[in-house]
Amino acid sequence: MNRDILKECKRVVIKIGTNSIMKSPTKVDYHKIDRLAFVCSSLQQQGKEVVLVSSGAVGVGASTLKMDKYPSAVAEQQALASVGQSALMNLYSRFFQHYEQYVGQILMTRDIINYPNSYANCNTSINSLLDKNIIPIINENDAVSVDESGHCTKFGENDTLAAVVAELVDADLLIIMSDVDGLYDSNPHTNPDAALISYVGEIDTDILSMAGGAGSIFSTGGMETKLKAAQKMMSINKSMMIISAENPNIIFDILNGEDVGTFFKKNEAELQIQGDE
Numbered sequence: 001m002n003r004d005i006l007k008e009c010k011r012v013v014i015k016i017g018t019n020s021i022m023k024s025p026t027k028v029d030y031h032k033i034d035r036l037a038f039v040c041s042s043l044q045q046q047g048k049e050v051v052l053v054s055s056g057a058v059g060v061g062a063s064t065l066k067m068d069k070y071p072s073a074v075a076e077q078q079a080l081a082s083v084g085q086s087a088l089m090n091l092y093s094r095f096f097q098h099y100e101q102y103v104g105q106i107l108m109t110r111d112i113i114n115y116p117n118s119y120a121n122c123n124t125s126i127n128s129l130l131d132k133n134i135i136p137i138i139n140e141n142d143a144v145s146v147d148e149s150g151h152c153t154k155f156g157e158n159d160t161l162a163a164v165v166a167e168l169v170d171a172d173l174l175i176i177m178s179d180v181d182g183l184y185d186s187n188p189h190t191n192p193d194a195a196l197i198s199y200v201g202e203i204d205t206d207i208l209s210m211a212g213g214a215g216s217i218f219s220t221g222g223m224e225t226k227l228k229a230a231q232k233m234m235s236i237n238k239s240m241m242i243i244s245a246e247n248p249n250i251i252f253d254i255l256n257g258e259d260v261g262t263f264f265k266k267n268e269a270e271l272q273i274q275g276d277e
């Protein structure tokens, strides 16, 4: 599949998962955060508009409080997220500052989807930062979001949040960075013969059946939520990539149209047929 369209992308949402922010469940990967800050700042300085959706509040909280186990009580998780989110933003602010790039924090809850005023307000806030050449760094407001019937403010994972943000700001491209090179035909952590898929033009039951759950105790989404995010992006005819976070420089390759990771984009030929009908 030709990827020239990726060279034209101006507004890009980049999501980095917990597995990639952390070296191990309780150790932060400072080098990764530095490289990510470098890449995002370089793109912004080239005239692109970057929005970063970063997980890591709970993981960084566990690292800060020197925990070795994920607490099961909600109150404990909220405390970890509260400590971890401010520690995470402190790290980002310091690394981005090194590249002379300002960042601003936005914490979101799921109910913005159901309340048009809240939705519009988030849009205004993100656009206002981008207008000032500031990179918004977005996470779920984990310390207060809840999952109760009739009042669900929790996303629970950040793949869905990233897709909501990408739609909200009308991004051209959503890049999901993970601890795998892309979508494989089965979980590469359990099947050594799993093969990487380069292009997906439609999310059908075959593709959905390839996805398994999350890969660490602190991450929550897994491949399933990444495919749902891809489905959302494809439904509004936008592009999505799943790539490895190992070396964030790979984002430059994506925007050069190179064949890395898994590229999701509605099949153009199919679109043409629909248009002709």
Ligand SMILES: Nc1ncnc2c1ncn2[C@@H]1O[C@H](COP(=O)(O)OP(=O)(O)O)[C@@H](O)[C@H]1O
Pocket: 016, 017, 018, 019, 020, 055, 177, 178, 179, 180, 182, 183, 184, 185, 186, 187, 188, 189, 210, 211, 212, 213, 214, 215, 216, 219, 220, 221, 222, 223
């Ligand atoms: N078909 C698949 N292809 C690739 N990864 C898969 C697949 N099925 C399940 N996975 C799992 O999804 C994990 C990535 O999702 P997740 O653990 O939520 O990480 P992140 O924190 O980056 O969102 C991988 O580490 C892998 O174990």
Ligand SMILES: N[C@@H](CCC(=O)OP(=O)(O)O)C(=O)O
Pocket: 016, 017, 018, 019, 054, 055, 056, 057, 058, 059, 081, 139, 140, 142, 156, 157, 158, 159, 214, 218, 219, 220, 221, 222
């Ligand atoms: N909002 C949570 C993210 C939860 C999570 O791990 O999400 P994901 O990286 O999508 O698997 C946090 O910052 O800890």
